[in-house]
Amino acid sequence: MHGFVNRALQGFLCDTYGLDAWDEVRSQAGLPFDGFESMLHYEDCLTDQVIFSAEHVLHRDRASLLEDVGTYLISHPNQTALRRLMRFGGDSFFDFLQSLDDLSGRARLAVPDLDMPDLDIHHDRSNRFVLDIRWRLPGMGPVFVGALRAMADDYGALAFFEAERQENGCERVMIELLDTAFASGRSFSLGGQTG
């Protein structure tokens, strides 16, 4: 697993629950180091062990914990870079949803060795989208629910999200887009500096 993914998970645990909680998770997961490095690669099992230990240490169920990870990635002040990069996907939440097909390609443009889930988005009814996610580790559905909900807030859109586990290992997120201009959202300037 790419260090970016592990580092994001570590950032979530440290920024949300504090360093002591991270130390406890790390020791229960048997990590042989203090923390992950974004630029290195790690065995998949380490990621899985960290999530598993976090469930126990924090007394949280996996789905709701991972949903919070997704929200953290977009909305936490320490993750502004990612939130900005996501906003390049479109001028409105509607455009953004349509651009999810490109997300992996975009991410690999920046980090060629990043392993990203395969995403497939269909616009199946006027206001309903279906996102299919395929990845090596289970749990990407809840992560996307959290992240997309935070992106909807960012755009000022009102939407309803629900994760579903499919039979074939694929995870599905149903997105009901109720209002694209529900609130003013956060500002985004293409050139940076503000927002």
Add this chain to the structure above:
Amino acid sequence: MKRSGMDQLALSRRALDQLMPMHLWFAASGEVLHTGPTLTKIAGGADLRGRPVLDVVDLLRPKVAAGVPALLLLQGARLRLCLKSKPDLPLRGMIVALPAGVGGLINLSLGLSFARAVTECDLTLRDFTPCDQTVDLLYLREANAAIAQESRNLTDRLQSARAAAEQQALTDTLTGLANRRAMDAALQAMVDEPLPRFGLMHLDLDFFKEVNDTLGHAAGDHVLARASEILRAEIRAGDIVARVGGDEFVLLFRDCDDPDLLEAIAARLISRLEEPIRVDGQLCRISASAGSVLASHYERPDRDKMLSDADLALYASKNRGRAQHTLFSDALLAPPRHN
């Protein structure tokens, strides 16, 4: 339909705006007829219609004679130009002559100054067509900056880890001898033994500063390395030699209770260090002064006291004209006599 009809295409102004939001359309007279919405925004929202195209646009390269006909002759060439109102924002462009001599169309793009243009003119995603990769460039630029920051963070962490490791190191990197930290620990361990019986020698190279000053630091480093080899070769296994300063060394001799033995060792060390050392074809001559103490001299030996007494003995050697050894005695502690 005639074949010639297939060569012509009528596009509405709206379609042109959508396809080429940074175009400028001018009449045969040179009068600007229309500008695309993004170009208008870059021009600060100014209405450029009715103005002569060459008053609006400054052609930087290639340089041509003034006038619309000369401009139209550049059809298909790669143009470097700017808006006269934005001289510090270079643009890239191409011109085509419109059929039947009704003027021309210039299409523009931001070129390499894209990031500045987007910030200065407050451009948004809507100002670019899906065919324009400027947005991807902006994305990539921002992603690269974030990743470069991650790399810098990693480098910083590695550097502080290295500094921490160096702090805990026990070896002098230049000579490979023990460093002061290692010597302090070894000396403390010897002092803490139930019946301490060892010798401590403080040795300082003579004339080393002259080598450094006349031949440079690289030569000085070479001489230090050679002197360290000699010291290491002359001590017994189990003894310790440490470099504790620029040209200062501390040697610890185990199971040593004999002043004559220390004297003999010092004499041999000094004579070996006085052998000329060849550096880049030049012969360097150094020597050494030394001062020693024996643990058995003290009722209860103390690390700092032994070091400071050895230091006194060393300075006695220096004062007597260098290149010699002095064994510490309490007489050295007596205040200097005034004549």
